[in-house]
Amino acid sequence: MEGETAYTAWDLILGAGLVVQIVMLLLVLASVVSWVIIYVKSRQMVATARAEAAFSGLYHQARDLDQLVANVNRQDAAAASGSASVLRSGYRQFQRLRDEGLPLPDLREAGRRAMRVAMSEEVDRLDSSLAILAVISSSAPFVGLFGTVWGIMNSFQNIGATGQATLAVVAPGIAEALIATAFGLAAAIPSVIGYNMLTRRVEHHQTRLENFMDDLTGVLERQVRS
Template structure:
């Protein structure tokens, strides 16, 4: 009789403990009550989320800045002023990608023009200018796209990492249930909630990364097209000036 009463008291205590734990579903409680592996998964996803938002903010600020700088440079370029003066003010020490493209092309053209006896039309100057423009665009876009690949990696991977934490947490919960021989929902619910919290963090990390990657990549592609368009127009201008000098 005493043994039955003791077992009953243990069952009641376990049920009360489960109800208490189930009632506290705050973020901190879900984290603290999780197993060590699930905690590590949550911390890793949280760190990735911080990095994702840092990259998103940085890239959006950068895209806005370079487009504004490109618009200002194009206004100065098409204002009808001297290309040599523009090179001295913007191209020699460029602070924006479009100014860097202009500076690379203009610098190559000026170096070729100073070589005695060089035919600016048939001396391969156009090819060197085109190559300088292409290399500069590639270099500038590589610099602008730095860390964007991190968004492309986190987007599809984070949900699976969170799912791994969930599966591990559920396995840990079932092990505890088997050890206590108690299948009461109030006992099962806290462990399941802690496990599912890992998946929620994974989704909250992946969704912004995936959306931002698509938006940033599209903006970068549009800006690259803008640089290539400017480079083509400027190369044509230099080609006409070369023909006029002959």
């Protein structure tokens, strides 16, 4: 129809008020940050899984811990695994304290304490930056909602200024409000999915390290008794 004006999404973004534009910019930056974190941490998780697979192969092939430590130190992929870090920490502690004549219960506790520290450092390394995803996923919808409310307020102000409640008067404000909502959801949805998936993988890795620590404690105790 004659007199109608078509607005593209880009026109509405450029024509939005300063506050709504700032909200959109913040949400775009948050979305970029979340995608970078998801990409980097996903690659880190893949590298961790490969390192653990390499270590697992050596662990099941070794005749004793001395051979295992030597084989792990010769293979870079296995040496970079969290299990290798746990092994080195527990093995060194057991060896050092056994030479000092410490009784077995004290050896066990000291060894597990050293392995627990190594495991915590590994989990902290994988868990770093995931809190940022949690913040983005929880706050982005509310930031977008703020832009939505501001856009609707502009629509009401236009109605008051013109004295008319026609579509041409309220449409731009409503449209920019909805775009702000879309920006908020676009930033939040990948963040919450990425956070949940990555957190679950970290928890799975932690459980694996805890099981390995229990198994290694038994092996070290048998070696002390022998």
